Amino acid sequence: MTGPTDDSPRPAPEPGRGLGIFDKRQLDRCISCGFCLPACPTYTLTGEETSSPRGRITLMRALETGELPEDDPTLAEESSYCLGCRACETVCPAGVEYGSLLEQWRDHQWQGRDRPWIARILMALVSRPALLRLQGLVRRHARGRGSGRSSGSADPDTASLMLGCVERGLYPKVSRAATALRPELGVPARQGCCGALHAHNGDSTTGGEMARALGERLPGTIVTTAGGCAAHLAHHLGRDRVRELSQYLEETGHRPTGQVTVDGRRARAALQDSCHLRNGLGVTRQPRDLIAAVADYVELPGAGECCGAAGTYAMLRPADSRAVLDPKLEALARLDVDFVVTVNPGCQRQLQQNLRRHRSPVRAVHLAEFLAMAGP
Numbered sequence: 001m002t003g004p005t006d007d008s009p010r011p012a013p014e015p016g017r018g019l020g021i022f023d024k025r026q027l028d029r030c031i032s033c034g035f036c037l038p039a040c041p042t043y044t045l046t047g048e049e050t051s052s053p054r055g056r057i058t059l060m061r062a063l064e065t066g067e068l069p070e071d072d073p074t075l076a077e078e079s080s081y082c083l084g085c086r087a088c089e090t091v092c093p094a095g096v097e098y099g100s101l102l103e104q105w106r107d108h109q110w111q112g113r114d115r116p117w118i119a120r121i122l123m124a125l126v127s128r129p130a131l132l133r134l135q136g137l138v139r140r141h142a143r144g145r146g147s148g149r150s151s152g153s154a155d156p157d158t159a160s161l162m163l164g165c166v167e168r169g170l171y172p173k174v175s176r177a178a179t180a181l182r183p184e185l186g187v188p189a190r191q192g193c194c195g196a197l198h199a200h201n202g203d204s205t206t207g208g209e210m211a212r213a214l215g216e217r218l219p220g221t222i223v224t225t226a227g228g229c230a231a232h233l234a235h236h237l238g239r240d241r242v243r244e245l246s247q248y249l250e251e252t253g254h255r256p257t258g259q260v261t262v263d264g265r266r267a268r269a270a271l272q273d274s275c276h277l278r279n280g281l282g283v284t285r286q287p288r289d290l291i292a293a294v295a296d297y298v299e300l301p302g303a304g305e306c307c308g309a310a311g312t313y314a315m316l317r318p319a320d321s322r323a324v325l326d327p328k329l330e331a332l333a334r335l336d337v338d339f340v341v342t343v344n345p346g347c348q349r350q351l352q353q354n355l356r357r358h359r360s361p362v363r364a365v366h367l368a369e370f371l372a373m374a375g376p
Contacts, residue, residue: 018064018065019063019064019065019066021060021063021064021104021105021108022060022063022064022101022104022105023100023101023104024064026096026097026100026101027057027060027061027064027101029094029095029096029097030054030057030094030096031093031094032054032057032058033054033093033094034054035091035092035093036052036053036054036088036091036092036098037052037053037054039053039087039088039090039091040052040053040087040088041083041085041087041305041306041308041324042081042082042083042320042324043055045320045323045324050074050078051078051081053088053092053096053098055078056078056079056082056102056105057096057098057101059074059075059078060101060105063075063105063108070108070109075109076109076114079102079105079106079109079110080116080316080317081317081320082102083275083306083308083310083313083324084099084102084200084275084310084311084313085275085276085279085305085306085310086098086099086275086276086279086280087275087279087304087305087306089279089280090278090279099280103199103200103204104204106200106201106202106204107202107203107204107205109202110201110202111202115201115202116201116312116316118312118315118316119197119201119202119312119316122197122201122312123197123198123201123203126165126192126193126197126198127192127193127198127206127210129190129191129192129193132163132165132168132191132192132193133189133190133191157220158186158219158220158221159182159184159185159186159220159221159222159223159243159248160185160186160187160188160218160219160220160221160222160223161175161178161179161185161186161187161223161224161225162191162194162214162218162222162223162224162225162226162229162233163175163187163191164194164224164225164226164229164345165193165194165197166226166345166346166349167225167226167345170345170349171345171348171366173369174225174345174366174368174369175187175225175368177366177368177369177371177372178223178225178245178368180372181249181254181368181371181372182223182248182249182252182254185223186219186220188217188218188219190217191214191217191218192210192213192214192217193210193214194210194211194214194224194229194232194233195207195208195209195210195211195214195232195236196211196228196229196231196232196233196311197311197312198210199232200311200312201311201312207232208236211232211233211235211236211237212236212237214233215233215236215237215241221241221242221243221248222237222241222242222243223243223244223245223248224242224243224244224245225244225245225343225345225366225367225368226244226274226343226344226345226346227244227273227274227275227276227277227278227281227283227343227344227347228274228275228276228277228311228344228346230242230243230244230274230276230277230281230283231276231277231280231281232276234280234281235280239281244274244277244281244283244286244343245343245367245368246283246286246287246290246343246367247283247286249286249290249371250286250289250290254290255293256290256293256294256371256374257374257375258294258374258375259294259295259374260294260295260339260370260373260374262338266295266296267295267296267338267339268295268296268298268335268336268337268338268339269291269295269296269297269298269337269338269339269340269341269370270297270298270299270300270303270332270335270337270339270340270341271287271288271291271297271299271300271303271340271341271342271343272300272303272307272328272340272341272342272347272351272364273287273303273304273343274342274343274344274347275306275310276344277343277344278304284304287341287343287367290367290371291341291367291370294370294371294373294374295338295339295370295374298335298337300328300331300332300335300337300340301331302327302328302331305328306324307324307325307328307347307350307351308320308321308322308323308324308325308350309321309344309346309347309349309350310346311346314346314349314350321350322354325350325351325354329354329355329358329360332355332360332362333358333360333362337362338361338362338363339362339363339364339365339370340355340362340363340364340365341364341365341366341367341370342364342365342366342367343366343367345366348364348365348366351364352364
């Protein structure tokens with residue numbers, strides 16, 4: 001997309017044509033039926049039409065046609081307030097690709113200084129593979145196997161573990177647990193970011209380029225322990241090329257034989273779904289089956305609803321993020337579980353920090369670590 005290079009107002013579109021910000025075919029799919037409203041976390045909190053997927057698409061249309069000026073404060077607020085969880089897509093009878101529309105919106109809305117400064121810093125950091133590798137020297141994530149050379153296609157005899165940007169620094173035990181569960185996983189050293197952070201923060205073009213570059217660098221099937229990365233990579237590389245860890249464990253015949261215990265009894269554990277893994281790829285059963293194999297599985301009410309982490313959201317809008325999460329923390333307290341298992345590092349961070357804030361005895365752990373706790 002091209003546009004003015006100065007600060008002059010964008011010219012009004014010709015009658016019947018838009019400004020070219022959005023894919024018009026995707027905008028036109030929305031029939032304003034309202035099925036998306038109860039699925040939307042922010043609409044649930046506010047009851048405001050503008051804070052629903054239908055309301056935001058109405059704003060997108062007004063921006064596209066020039067009915068709202070680009071500096072309208074409601075446009076800035078709602079493009080930021082949306083969690084991007086894509087729950088609306090799962091209930092939409094018209095098949096609206098809301099996640100793609102949100103990326104297009106932020107690509108336009110979040111340019112230069114209009115992009116949140118925290119997002120700018122994080123995007124700059126993950127764009128430097130050397131800095132990502134440095135985390136491994138300090139935090140000791142899984143490493144040392146795999147050449148990092150690839151034909152850029154799936155190979156049924158080869159699988160590479162993708163090292164997530166957040167997990168390398170905050171949760172290095174996750175990748176070590178994954179390779180303990182499946183020793184055949186290669187861990188090529190020269191890995192960069194998958195680009196999901198860019199795609200969700202106003203630079204989807206670079207996000208796609210980063211995904212394809214990583215696909216060329218990692219041999220065979222790409223296995224990831226981050227649900228959000230799985231959905232982003234699958235979109236750009238194809239679903240046959242990418243597997244989230246629980247999918248890979250099931251497909252390779254992994255059968256846990258031990259059990260996780262607490263005070264001599266079998267542990268009670270719930271799952272918090274990854275929004276993009278659930279809503280983007282439809283993966284829900286596999287992690288539940290794996291947890292149930294090693295512990296007493298307890299379904300968390302609202303497990304499929306966003307926890308408020310949403311990538312950078314918890315850092316950009318911490319108060320709103322906590323408002324989304326608090327009902328889930330209350331539900332966990334009522335369940336009397338020992339663990340809440342996650343399949344995405346952002347969810348793990350969100351739950352760990354806030355469970356500590358509430359002085360809850362419930363521990364938040366990643367699926368890979370939880371399965372490793374069960375033993376061979």
